[in-house]
Amino acid sequence: MSPQSPGSDPVMAVHDLRMSYNDKVVLDGVTFDARPGEVLALLGPNGAGKSTTIEILEGFRHRSDGEVSVLGLDPATADETWRARLGIVQQSWRDHGRWGVRQLLTHLGAYYAPFSTPTRPRPMDVDELLATVGLTEHAHQKAGSLSGGQRRRLDVAIGIVGRPDVLFLDEPTTGFDPQARREFHDVVHRLADLEGTTILLTTHDLDEAEKLADRILILAGGRIVANGSAAELSREVEGRTEVRWSRGGEHYVHAAADATRFVRELFEQHGDAIGDLEVRRSTLEDSYMALVQRFETDPTAGEQPLEVVR
Numbered sequence: 001m002s003p004q005s006p007g008s009d010p011v012m013a014v015h016d017l018r019m020s021y022n023d024k025v026v027l028d029g030v031t032f033d034a035r036p037g038e039v040l041a042l043l044g045p046n047g048a049g050k051s052t053t054i055e056i057l058e059g060f061r062h063r064s065d066g067e068v069s070v071l072g073l074d075p076a077t078a079d080e081t082w083r084a085r086l087g088i089v090q091q092s093w094r095d096h097g098r099w100g101v102r103q104l105l106t107h108l109g110a111y112y113a114p115f116s117t118p119t120r121p122r123p124m125d126v127d128e129l130l131a132t133v134g135l136t137e138h139a140h141q142k143a144g145s146l147s148g149g150q151r152r153r154l155d156v157a158i159g160i161v162g163r164p165d166v167l168f169l170d171e172p173t174t175g176f177d178p179q180a181r182r183e184f185h186d187v188v189h190r191l192a193d194l195e196g197t198t199i200l201l202t203t204h205d206l207d208e209a210e211k212l213a214d215r216i217l218i219l220a221g222g223r224i225v226a227n228g229s230a231a232e233l234s235r236e237v238e239g240r241t242e243v244r245w246s247r248g249g250e251h252y253v254h255a256a257a258d259a260t261r262f263v264r265e266l267f268e269q270h271g272d273a274i275g276d277l278e279v280r281r282s283t284l285e286d287s288y289m290a291l292v293q294r295f296e297t298d299p300t301a302g303e304q305p306l307e308v309v310r
Contacts, residue, residue, distance in 0.1 A: 010069075011036050011166060011198040012057065017066035019052050019222075026052050028222040030066070034215075037196045039188065041209035043288060044219035050202050053219070054168055057200070058088060071165060084115035084122070087164030087197075089155050091171045097144025101135055101154060102126060104143060105161055112162035123161045132190075133157045134183055149176050156184065160191065167191065169201045173208060181208070188212050210284040218288060220295040226287075233287040246276040 010033035019027040027049045034040050042050050055061035056068060059075035059082075068075060073082050096104050109123030116122040123129075130136045133153040138146060143154055156172055169188075173181045185208070191197040192214075203209050209216060210230040218226040218233075226233055241259035245252055247270055256262035259279050267274055 010034060011038075011071060012200070013067070013069040014053075014057070015067040017053070017056065017068060018064045019049070019056065019061075020064045026222055027063075027066075030219070030222070030224055032217055032224055032227060034198050034200065036198055037192050039192050039199045039201065039212055039214050041201045041203060041213035041216045042219060043203070043206070043209060043216060045292060048219040049222045050219055051170070054170065054200065054202065058086065058168055059083065081115060084112055084162060085165040087159040087162060087167040089159035089167070089169045089172050091174065096154070096158075097142065099143050100139075101141055101143055101146070102130070102139040104154075105129060105157055108158060109161045115162075120163060120165070122163050124163050129157050129161060132160075132187055134180065149180050152176060153180065153184075156187070160187075163195065164197060167197050167199045169199060169203075171203055172201070173203070173205065185211055206283075206285045206288055216284070218291050220292050223295075225295045226291045230284045230287070233291070234281065234284065242280040244276070244278040244280070245274050247273050251276070 012032075012034040014033065015031050017027050017030040018025075030049070030053060032040075042053065044050050052061065056063050057070055057075055059070075059078055062076050070078070071082060071085055075082075099107070105126050109126065109129075112122040124132075127136075130139050133156050135150065135153050135157065138150060143151065146154060152172070152174060153176075156169075159167060159169070173184055176184060188199060188201075189212075192199055201209070201212060213230070215227065215229055216233060217224055241256050243254045243256050243259055243262055243266075245266065254262065259281075263277070263279065
């Protein structure tokens with residue numbers, strides 16, 4: 001994951017973002033930012049406002065209130081030069097069935113050429129792009145003949161063909177097999193680490209979010225209720241580690257605030273009599289469920305979001 005420079009200006013800055021449809025409040029004071037090369041995962045239950053947030057950041061939906069800046073401009077009024085610096089991978093399959101894979105990427109890439117700069121050449125080389133998403137062997141196939149996972153790879157290729165400064169990924173690995181998912185994770189790390197691309201990712205795969213994201217935002221009831229790395233959320237929400245062991249045919253479970261110290265004392269007391277030792281730290285799923293349930297139990301909890309100050 002990309003180390004962030006504390007002094008770098010945010011690529012995305014969202015302050016007190018609000019969105020309402022008639023009397024229905026969808027976003028209620030959302031605030032966060034993202035730095036160059038940072039990977040953010042936006043998590044939350046269905047209806048939490050994730051899609052609305054991303055559509056506002058992409059410039060496809062006008063907000064009701066609040067301040068939003070992406071690449072230094074307000075998405076609601078930004079021009080085509082600004083839009084050329086974005087990459088978007090939506091959840092649904094784009095119907096390009098009659099196009100050959102290479103033909104399509106070459107055609108779309110041509111739109112980005114006028115926006116190329118000496119430091120940011122656009123578009124990506126098509127052969128490099130095909131290799132990046134694992135479609136080299138399918139370069140001359142019609143898009144409509146690809147499998148579901150291959151079509152999803154093509155969606156990703158379309159999203160990054162313009163070598164974006166900011167990339168929005170909405171459930172990008174839907175339909176991927178484990179190998180394709182691992183390869184895609186490598187693509188995300190390369191874009192962030194080597195290209196300096198800032199990435200905002202939505203996913204229901206919490207394991208994927210934990211592997212990819214520098215920072216995780218949890219959205220519930222239209223509010224950010226948590227903002228931090230997976231490890232930080234785990235420590236703050238759970239604060240304890242589960243230790244399991246057996247002794248004399250009996251099995252034991254203990255929640256320890258300091259697992260290392262507890263295990264050391266356990267062996268000092270019982271030595272070789274300890275067996276089947278297992279130390280289980282809180283996962284992102286544990287943290288996510290705890291935070292969402294906390295908000296559902298007490299909606300005012302969202303007014304004081306967990307955030308690690310950098």
